[in-house]
Amino acid sequence: MALRTESASSAELVIVNAQVLTMDRSCPLSDALAVRAGRVLALGRDDVAAVTGTGTTVVDARGGAVTPGINDAHLHFTGAAMADFGYVDVGPDAAPGWERVGGLLERAAPGADGWIRARGWDDVVIGPAAGQILDVRPETPVVAFDSTGHQLVANREALRRAGLAHAVPDPAGGVLGRDAHGDLSGLFQDAAMELLNRSLPPVPAAALRDAMRAMQRRLHSQGITSLTEPGLGPASAGLLDGSGSPEAIRALGDLAEAGELTLRTTVLMLFAGTGGADSAAIADGLASGLGNAFTDRGIDARLLRMAGVKVFADGIPRSGTAWMAEPYGDHCTRGSLVIAGATEEDRLEELRRILALIDGAGLQAGIHATGDAATEAAVDALASRTRARKNRHYIIHGAFSRPDTLARMAQHGIGYSTNPLIRHGAGEAMRRLLGEERFTRHQPLRSAASAGVRFTLASDAPVASTDWRQTVVAAVRRTTRTTPGAPDDPERIGGLEALAAMTADAAWQDRMEHAKGRLVPGMAADLCVLSSPWPDDGRIEDLLGIDVVLTIAGGATVHEGAPR
Template sequence: MSGTVYENARIHTLDPARPYAEAMLVRGERIVAVGDLAECRDRAGGGARRVDLDGMAVLPGLIDSHIHAASYVRGLDQVDQRGTASLDEALARIARHATTLPPDAWLLGGGWDSNRWTRPVQPSRTDLDRVCPDRPAALPSIDGHTIWVNTAALARLGIDAATPDPPGGQIARDEHGEPTGILREAAADAAYAVVRSPHAGDLVAQLRAHLPRLLAAGLTGIHDLDGQDARAAYETLYARGELPLRVHKTIPATALDEAIDSGWATGDGDRWLSTGPVKIFTDGALGSHTCLMTEPYDGEPGYHGIAVTPAEEFERLVATAAGAGIAVAAHAIGDAANRMVLRAYARWRDSAGPGPAARLRHRIEHTQHLLPDDVPLLARCGVIASMQPTHCTSDIPLTSRMLAGRGLASYAWRSLLDAGAVVAFGSDAPVEDPDPFFGIHAAVTRQQPDGVPPGGVDPHERLDLDTALRCFTEAGAYASYEEHLKGRLRPGMLADFIALPTDPYRVEPAELRDLTVALTVVGGVVRWQR
């Protein structure tokens, strides 16, 4: 088996022992040699296939460590409200989409952000009823922590004035106690069950059709944080030999008992489909005013956000999951939520002692706003900070208005790395675009696409390109317990890599988000080519 020599390339291996090379020999799923052309041809022997990359730059395959791929592919067939500038524009898009649907079908979609509307009003069911009176509609906000529904949907969901707020959730109500059509956090669970059901289409077919979009962006692996329906769809694609990239699939908290009863453990599976940590929500999101903050929200005396999972229950879940060999990925955005999670992890670490459980790699998803004292604590606890750089730049108007003067370490990836923490980057798509080069640009510049603000927000937290790439490669591999298999290009590792016409190391930081991928190889097979 002579293999394939990829040659005439500028290969950035991210391997400190040999950072650069001009050729790479691949046999089967593995890299056999990385170095100069003569060396790789000699190792290949006669009959090797040769691929001329025409001077392109080669990088290890990028890993999105936090993506909702099922939600992303479903959304491509639904009404898209991202970028709407007003309630009227959002309603106009909804009205147009409603005309394309069969009778009685649910109208689904989302991505609206009332914080960015010219008149930032919270929408209501009566607004939605004006353009969609005869069918149920459920529309998640851009951050996914609020759902806007119409009157027909409230009726289908069985929510009325007598329905109490569930623990960890809130039904917005008018002055008469009637639901306004805004459901936050746990109050939206029933609506999300519809959003993730066959009402949203055939998920297997949607993933098969749209996962190539992720390959085209340079992703060779993802950590998917959607539900058990997504796991089943990935298993179907895998069984059919149709899974084109590697998936580390988390467990929703609602399925923890099922996972334990089934004997699942974090890291189970193989190189294509493996079991990840259990995801537990501890708070909401800043845009929805539901992330848990130490100080109350401005203009809302005594209101600190929503503790979706209270501290005592979270500690119980950590002990239960870890005792079964399942790591925990805690969603925490507000500083109070992050502090609660870190203290729970620290207490668990102190009580677990040596043994298999102590080797679990717990995570915090988002890690957006920290009290400065919690930065070194996160590193000491060995917690992985799973962060999404484009949240930082997308949220600049929001954080500057809502969090100014609080003295927080916000999107503090440089400080976390300097403290010794592992920082794994992702996109949180469909909240943000899944293109990892958008995230790399945000991590390096901390600027919006138009270059605002000059020098970046909190410029001391900017990363150099090499570090940003490592957060999208080797850190993601570490988070899935696969740092010995991927994240770098060196002999013995999986042949997951991408080729770009423009070398990221030879462009200005502002140009990073414009980079395109020409070739994506996963397991030694070309899975996508421009």
């Protein structure tokens, strides 16, 4: 189906012989596309031919799919950049056991600040972490972050420099590993990570920018043109490796001002960490002026913008800090809200105050709520806000959302962002902790779609791979590392639904659906060209072998693969 062109002027670029997946319901499929001045100019063979001039660059897609640029709606850009381009790799591929982790750390060269930083271990794969690197490199401080971003291990010298001793109590929302004598084993979980991260020297600005540039190149090579950076600010010590500091905000602004930032980046500010968040910290953060960090520098909001505030309502099941309605795990815990307050009702009231402040400021709240009780509490708090639908608050993870909670989310325009690839990677651990019945309902995507909830699929990198093709397959198949997905799994979705969740629906979460996420005339020319047509759901695994041959951001080529 051909659509009317936006302009009679000649196109700068046209793509022909293509399977254009527009993600627009009025015209879902086309065979050609034209671009001018950073926007889609025309669709359809005839209209594209009419705007093709002598100076137009013509790309023959050879039948390959053309999709909107992928929008990863929850990607820790700074943390992922440092994890992949700044730290020692101790992931399962590089270090399939703790002995190998120790060997890599023994041989690693300290950074300019004298510290060794590593990242990637996974206790589900290589076993319990407590005490495993305590005696590595006695004269050098060592810290190793895990693959989930919710745990780290440190050696004795790092503990000494952080001023930590066996008498340190567990902080609210966090867990400190201890040996049989009560001494610290070097393991820090959730909010406890902040105790160690606060002692780390800041990442040098030049190193941070170099890592960001390298990560941007990788993301563009995968067809990614937009992302949400979920948590930069003064409370960064409580999240991942602590690199998402105000310095990271300055680094992003520097790249944008220099014309080097080509990823459309939406930022959530972080004013309170993974334990003990309170309304005073949020109020102080909102009054600090951080929300104007980019507009004060004259940076185009379509490229880089502060959209809202991230709030941690609970933790994760693996550390027993997810708040569930029923007990779970080896210790038969329910977890709790990780919000300040002496009682459950105090914490609920403080959560309501926090979300009222964010909503009243006209900002978006991205609420980390993993357990069903935490999700329900966050939705209840948001449902009472009159501006909630306009501000498009959303639940992050929401892995155990119940049908009645999903219905209320749809009713009040509350979004949902979750991570199928994490389910794939950590599935067996979740099955053991939660039991088969609860695990079967983990990440209820079909139920969310049926309820009318707008949802996005995201990587949560560096927790999982940024390769969106793996995310799509995980959403369609619902496999784990060791078990295939059930063919009759009621929470499966289709491949094109998954693609919409990473393009058009992600643009909706960004409040940018008027400008990006669909390939129709007038929309941003953010797109990627694949080497083959989009596969049917019955062979969705074929997507993993399909290459991204061209990525366009704002009409400019930001990645061009090798000729096929």
